[in-house]
Every structure is written in structure tokens, then in C-alpha cells.
Amino acid sequence: MQPKIIVLDDDPTGSQTVHSCLLLTQWDIDSLRLGLQDQSPIFFILTNTRALTPEQAATVTREVTQNLKTAIAAESIEDFLVVSRSDSTLRGHYPIETDVIAEELGGFDAHFLVPAFFEGGRITRNSVHYLIIDGVPTPVHETEFAKDSVFGYHHSYLPDYVEEKTKGKIPATAVERFVLDDIRNGTQHRLMQLSGNQCVVVDGETQADLDRLASDILATAKKGKRFLFRSAASILTSLAALGPQPVAADEMAKYTREGKPGVVLMGSHVKKSTQQLERLLEEPNVVAIEVDVSHLLEDSAVQRQDLLTEILQKIQQVHSEGKTPVIYTSRQEITFKSVETRLEFGVAVSDLLMDIVRGLPEDIGFLISKGGITSNDTLSKGLALKTARLLGQVLAGCSMVKTSSSHPQFPNLPVVLFPGNVGDANGLVTVYHRLSQQS
Structure with a gap:
């Protein structure tokens, strides 16, 4: 055995x-x-x-x-x-x-x-x-x-x-x-x-x-x-030694809910992620929504709430037009006085991104989460999942899971866990196409 x-x-x-x-x-x-x-x-x-x-x-x-x-x-x-x-x-x-x-x-x-x-x-x-x-x-x-x-x-x-x-x-x-x-x-x-x-x-x-x-x-x-x-x-x-997955990567659009547009959430900052983001933003029917996190540690609770409200309104508008919002954190390099401050900043960014996840339109077709820590928090905090069943890989190295049919907000939602340092420059575009039923 x-x-x-x-x-x-x-x-x-x-x-x-x-x-x-x-x-x-x-x-x-x-x-x-x-x-x-x-x-x-x-x-x-x-x-x-x-x-x-x-x-x-x-x-x-x-x-x-x-x-x-x-x-x-x-x-x-x-x-x-x-x-x-x-x-x-x-x-x-x-x-x-x-x-x-x-x-x-x-x-x-x-x-x-x-x-x-x-x-x-x-x-x-x-x-x-x-x-x-x-x-x-x-x-x-x-x-x-x-x-x-x-x-x-x-x-x-x-x-x-x-x-x-x-x-x-x-x-x-x-x-x-x-x-x-x-x-x-x-x-x-x-x-x-x-x-x-x-x-x-x-x-x-x-x-x-x-x-x-x-x-x-x-x-x-x-x-x-x-x-x-x-x-x-x-x-x-x-x-x-599991053998091949039940549904092949290039057929995973069948998991997309009612063929609807999805959402892409970018937390990773490594060079490859930024390249993949740039390629994705060249696609038709995607709309860039940049989240300026540079002052997150200094912002008041009111400023943070205003930022969140503004972002969620933009997402809702893009989604209502049948397009895919691509939400990404500002790319500029930020220096920190200590490792602890850097980790504290990471938590603040993730908390904001998870508030965004909780505020997404409930009828999105799929969610692509880019970055390891972002993906973990998306599952455990944003979607509040206790367990998730792994469907397989939508791209080599990129897992896809599905929420349960009883999820209170996003039942049967396919979620891609896309590591920051995986895939070629077109990797994010490929995954977007596979879930959007585009070749």
C-alpha cells in the first residue's frame, strides 16, 4: 500500500x-x-x-x-x-x-x-x-x-x-x-x-x-x-504517481462559470510577473486597474477605505461591460528600514487585496491569482475556504482549484494559483485565453 x-x-x-x-x-x-x-x-x-x-x-x-x-x-x-x-x-x-x-x-x-x-x-x-x-x-x-x-x-x-x-x-x-x-x-x-x-x-x-x-x-x-x-x-x-489529470489544460474553459469574463489579481513583483502582466494588458477586452500601495503603511483607515471603494467601483464597471479587470499592485520598488517592516507592508498589501476579493462581482467566471502569498491569502482569507479540491494544471506549474457548490458567495468558482516565477512571458495570456475560451 x-x-x-x-x-x-x-x-x-x-x-x-x-x-x-x-x-x-x-x-x-x-x-x-x-x-x-x-x-x-x-x-x-x-x-x-x-x-x-x-x-x-x-x-x-x-x-x-x-x-x-x-x-x-x-x-x-x-x-x-x-x-x-x-x-x-x-x-x-x-x-x-x-x-x-x-x-x-x-x-x-x-x-x-x-x-x-x-x-x-x-x-x-x-x-x-x-x-x-x-x-x-x-x-x-x-x-x-x-x-x-x-x-x-x-x-x-x-x-x-x-x-x-x-x-x-x-x-x-x-x-x-x-x-x-x-x-x-x-x-x-x-x-x-x-x-x-x-x-x-x-x-x-x-x-x-x-x-x-x-x-x-x-x-x-x-x-x-x-x-x-x-x-x-x-x-x-x-x-x-497520479497519472494524467481528468480535464486537459487546454480544455479547462469548461470549468468557467457560464462562460463569463473573469478577474485577474496580481500580487507578485518578480521580473517575470511584470513581463507577463505587460503582455496581458496588450490583450483586447482586458482593463488595467492599478492599486497604488506605496503609501499603504502611512494611510489612515479612511484613506484606505476610499481607495478600496474606488477600486471596487472600477472593477464593477469593467465587469458590467463584459470585460476582464486586471488588478495589480503598483510596480515601483520600495525600500524598507527592516525586514520586519517589509513583512508588515506585505501583510497590509495582502489585506487590501483580500478586501478586493471579497468585494468582487459574485457572477465572475473565473479568478486568476498571481503570486504565491497572494494565492494563499485568496484561498484562506479572500474566499474563506477550509478545503479546496485541486482540479489540475491549467499551465505547467499553475494549479487550478474549484470552490464548493455550497460556497456562500462564489460557488463552483475556478481559481488559478499562478506562482510569481512560473511560465514564459506569455504565460498569463495563455491561462487567460484558456479560461476565456479563446485559442
Whole structure:
């Protein structure tokens, strides 16, 4: 029997390579039991910890894992794998989250770093993690992601990355390496030798590499070995082995409600998102609605309410004309005096965007949410979903979920969770066309 794969996802985009499973936005014991009972071999707990401070991330992860322990015992689950799903460009609270998971769920023989994400052009070769940019593999420490003001780093060679992030607690020399030749020749013997939550960094150039590794991992897990993963999404495809999704990506317009125009909500600020936004705004029947957030932390409650009212009126007008409003936050770079201030600003922006979601016309055909944190908040706060059923991918790396038929405001609404750094320059246009029944 296949082990249950339990994914703690630090933003809601980790389900971007699987389908037909549950996403939980809450982690009370009853909700976790729903995930454990579900027929799918995999489910996701959307912790959104990448938007939190290190201390908050540790607290949330501890709460989730303590409740998981209770839920697993209640359901008499014996075989399970735990995945701390995070960013394929190495941003996130590592090793904080894996340390807490290991403390609470204990007894892991190893934790694997598997950042390869093929749909997004991320591969790992000779323990060096690359982002393919215009066909050229570029070490990730040379990309914009390594300069992230919260999660920056200096190394693409994963053992050095581990040493940097653990502040020397795990020296590079102590990290086990599974390179491509190892994986392709089989790793069961080495997997059986691992113990004491050994750190292992894993190569991957193709899905077939991770399929082979997953097969060996599942075989050794049956023999009693316990493994923890810190990974991007591609290893989940291999572990869950779900097969093709029920409705193909280019046919997903059949989920659009009554063929009506939708709404696009843009929170992500990475370069690729801005390129995709610019292309989308060239399309007929879309209307740009820019939200100036530059003074959000200084604005009074009255000023904020006036801004919200103005935006919602514009959205209603565009929608009534049969067009699609594209709501996006102002793109100018803002500097902050501290990481805490930056995170506080992010919360203020997200709160405003969620008020916008709650105020959308109730008969929209679909909703595209761009950016990981924005998407998480759209599900958990804007739409107030406790669970959502994943339909599949409308574009490689872009999940689509549907609200329940009993949702009080937006029943059966298809919602696209579009990560900031996924897709080519036309990616957003492609998704818009697929849901608008345009070729």
C-alpha cells in the first residue's frame, strides 16, 4: 500500500504538479483527518510560512505537526512521508521548518533537499542548482532570487547552501550527495544506510530521474526507513504517481462559470510577473486597474477605505461591460528600514487585496491569482475556504482549484494559483485565453 504523502506547503503553489487532491487552508485536527481520510495518496496543508517571520514560521509548523501527530494516531496511519514543500529557487525558512518537523514527528533517518522543478526550468546537476534562463543553465546564486531581502543566499552548490543556512551546524562536508549517476544506477543500498536525520542533497535533470529516486525511496520506506523532504514540486509528481489529470489544460474553459469574463489579481513583483502582466494588458477586452500601495503603511483607515471603494467601483464597471479587470499592485520598488517592516507592508498589501476579493462581482467566471502569498491569502482569507479540491494544471506549474457548490458567495468558482516565477512571458495570456475560451 502506498504511504500517505503529507505536504506542509509554505505557499499554495506546491501542488503545481499534481491533481485531484485536497488543499487544506486550516490545520485543526478535524481538517487534518479529512486530508488523511481522502482517497488521494497526497494532500497539502497551506501554512503560508514564507510570508511569516522565522519565529512565526516555527510556531505555525509546530502547531501543524503537533496536530498531525494526533490526527495520524486517530486515523491509525502507519505509513506516511512528510514533505516541507518550498521554493525551487531556494528561498524559505530552511532549516527552521525541517528542524521543527523532525523534533515533533521524530525518528527520521534522513532529510532530502530536492529543489529541482522541471516545469519552472530548475534543475540540479553535480549538486549545483540551476535556473534555466533563455536556454542557459544559470547557478541560482547568480539570479534575482538569491538577492531576496528576506531569504537571500550566496551558494548554488547545495552542500555549501546547507552550511550557510544552518550557520555551520551541518558543515558542507557532512552532507550526503545523490548525483545523477547515483540516482540512475539505483540508490536503495545507500538509502538503507542513512540514519540520524542525515542531510542529503539530490540531483535531478528530468522527471525520470526523480521517478527512479521515488521508486527507491518508497521501496526502502516499506522496509521501515523514515524520510523527510525539503523540496520543490517535481518530486511530488514522482512520489504520488497520479497519472494524467481528468480535464486537459487546454480544455479547462469548461470549468468557467457560464462562460463569463473573469478577474485577474496580481500580487507578485518578480521580473517575470511584470513581463507577463505587460503582455496581458496588450490583450483586447482586458482593463488595467492599478492599486497604488506605496503609501499603504502611512494611510489612515479612511484613506484606505476610499481607495478600496474606488477600486471596487472600477472593477464593477469593467465587469458590467463584459470585460476582464486586471488588478495589480503598483510596480515601483520600495525600500524598507527592516525586514520586519517589509513583512508588515506585505501583510497590509495582502489585506487590501483580500478586501478586493471579497468585494468582487459574485457572477465572475473565473479568478486568476498571481503570486504565491497572494494565492494563499485568496484561498484562506479572500474566499474563506477550509478545503479546496485541486482540479489540475491549467499551465505547467499553475494549479487550478474549484470552490464548493455550497460556497456562500462564489460557488463552483475556478481559481488559478499562478506562482510569481512560473511560465514564459506569455504565460498569463495563455491561462487567460484558456479560461476565456479563446485559442
